[in-house]
Amino acid sequence: MLQVSFIRENKDEVIKALAKRNMDATSMIDEVVTLDEDRRKIQTELDNTLAESNTLSKEIGNLFKSGKAQEANVLKEKTTQLKEASKSLGEALNSTADKLNDLLYKIPNIPNTIVPSGSTDADNEEVYREGDIPTLHDGAMPHWDLAKKYDIIDFELGNKITGAGFPVYKGKGARLQRALIAYFLDKNTEAGYTEYQLPHLVNEASGFGTGQLPDKEGQMYHVTEDNLYLIPTAEVPGTNIFRDVVLNENDLPVAITGYTPCFRREAGSYGAHVRGLNRLHQFDKVEILRVEHPDSSYVALDGMVEHVKTILKELKLPYRILRLCGGDLGFTSALTYDFEVFSTAQDKWLEISSVSNFETFQANRLKLRFKNSTGKNELAHTLNGSSLALPRVLAGILENYQTPDGIRIPEVLKPYTGFDIID
Known part of the structure; x- marks a missing residue:
């Protein structure tokens, strides 16, 4: 399986190399790049959401210790929303990663430069x-x-x-x-x-x-x-x-x-x-x-x-x-x-x-x-x-x-x- 990072950094070269196999891989490679961008974007959003939730949880603990229960309960509602968002983001991340892997499994290896061109x-x-x-x-x-x-x-x-x-x-x-x-x-x-x-x-x-x-x-x-x-x-x-x-x-x-x-x-x-x-x-x-x-x-x-x-x-x-x-x-x-x-x-x-x-x-x-x-x-x-x-x-x-x-x-x-x- 080709590495996503290699495809992302060498997109045109990969398409050209796979053409030696008599295949037009343009759409597949474009889709890999798009899915990878989506995956990384969702991962970043998920990481930020989890980080915010952790920060709020610590703040809630401190508020309760300080006797500020009302303020703490307001933040608890927000952490509940963040947990729901994290769950949705996690599901979206897994779905995108699965689609990416399924596509990568279908892409053949890149031929070495000395492989001759030909069809049969x-x-x-x-x-x-x-x-x-x-x-x-x-x-x-x-x-x-x-x-x-x-x-x-x-x-x-x-x-x-x-x-x-x-x-x-x-x-x-x-x-x-x-x-x-x-x-x-x-x-x-x-x-x-x-x-x-x-x-x-x-x-x-x-x-x-x-x-x-x-x-x-x-x-x-x-x-x-x-x-x-x-x-x-x-x-x-x-x-x-x-x-x-x-x-x-x-x-x-x-x-x-x-x-x-x-x-x-x-x-x-x-x-x-x-x-x-x-x-x-x-x-x-x-x-x-x-x-x-x-x-x-x-x-x-x-x-x-x-x-x-x-x-x-x-x-x-x-x-x-x-x-x-x-x-x-x-x-x-x-x-x-x-x-x-x-x-x-x-x-x-x-x-x-x-x-x-x-x-x-x-x-x-x-x-x-x-x-x-x-x-x-x-x-x-x-x-x-x-x-x-x-x-x-x-x-x-x-x-x-x-x-x-x-x-x-x-x-x-x-x-x-x-x-x-x-x-």
């Missing part, structure tokens, strides 16, 4: 590419056919048990999934991230804290009786560890990692691009999260990008990195790099990771602060990245490592799988 994913900027795209043998298959041929993923059984988008992993398919999770976690902890096991459901406050609510409410599974939400990513419970927390400056940076299943309704998804593992309602993902000093968060972002690169190099998968344009940027992000692996059998790029800096946007919602060197509380910066999401990594391995004799296992995963080939 076609306008994203490729900044890096590595790895040779393999030449597959005649008769090579997409992963959904390979999964059926080698009986390692059963999409139809998942559809029977739950519905489309909930696959069942079997045998070596399940072992490969488990191997990837363990490998990703090991790589992350070796890089200094502390491993956490996190809840798979969160409350409403957690959803608002990281920006999934109200922006992505329709994409989240909602347990209505308990008003809990199935997590769309470990980012939500992981970042909310620090909700309403004040860290010491020397506690920074904080780096954590965790594996969770993720649940996304993906309402309206259909077509060839969602076949197989390309888009699921339930999938596994290992996440990395950081809480950083504002002065070092972009150095940390570059470090996270380099970390994900090392994993893909070891897996020997062809990949590229995109800097997302304003129109494709997530609601909470100031700058995002997407990683895509090339699916040779499908002849297309598949997104496997997003690494983002949210600057103070989430921290302001979370009230996540640190005490700086002057002793003043300051908003921290939050960052997160997939390291990595499993479905499309698995799809890339199945398709790019297939041979006429079976699917080879990447060398780095063999100690985790205990087998060399799926045949």
Whole structure:
């Protein structure tokens, strides 16, 4: 959530920056400024009214002590009027503050200056590419056919048990999934991230804290009786560890990692691009999260990008990195790099990771602060990245490592799988 003081002091710059997201935020920003002015005016009036009431109360006490009861009773009538005015002002203040907060929750983060302009994913900027795209043998298959041929993923059984988008992993398919999770976690902890096991459901406050609510409410599974939400990513419970927390400056940076299943309704998804593992309602993902000093968060972002690169190099998968344009940027992000692996059998790029800096946007919602060197509380910066999401990594391995004799296992995963080939 953007800070009101920042919007008020940089109104034109905020409107211009949000235009990079292809939105005209003029009316929303004008309304924020107006509501803030109203709120501050009411607050001042309330403070003055309360101060006057307190002064009169002391004066009334002194008058009674001096035997001037008649004068005291006259003032008592006035304090009654002031109390009624204070009550009305308090209600008006709460109403205005609620309207202001509701509006602030709807305004996305300001894109970093290096975010390219653009409307769709076609306008994203490729900044890096590595790895040779393999030449597959005649008769090579997409992963959904390979999964059926080698009986390692059963999409139809998942559809029977739950519905489309909930696959069942079997045998070596399940072992490969488990191997990837363990490998990703090991790589992350070796890089200094502390491993956490996190809840798979969160409350409403957690959803608002990281920006999934109200922006992505329709994409989240909602347990209505308990008003809990199935997590769309470990980012939500992981970042909310620090909700309403004040860290010491020397506690920074904080780096954590965790594996969770993720649940996304993906309402309206259909077509060839969602076949197989390309888009699921339930999938596994290992996440990395950081809480950083504002002065070092972009150095940390570059470090996270380099970390994900090392994993893909070891897996020997062809990949590229995109800097997302304003129109494709997530609601909470100031700058995002997407990683895509090339699916040779499908002849297309598949997104496997997003690494983002949210600057103070989430921290302001979370009230996540640190005490700086002057002793003043300051908003921290939050960052997160997939390291990595499993479905499309698995799809890339199945398709790019297939041979006429079976699917080879990447060398780095063999100690985790205990087998060399799926045949």
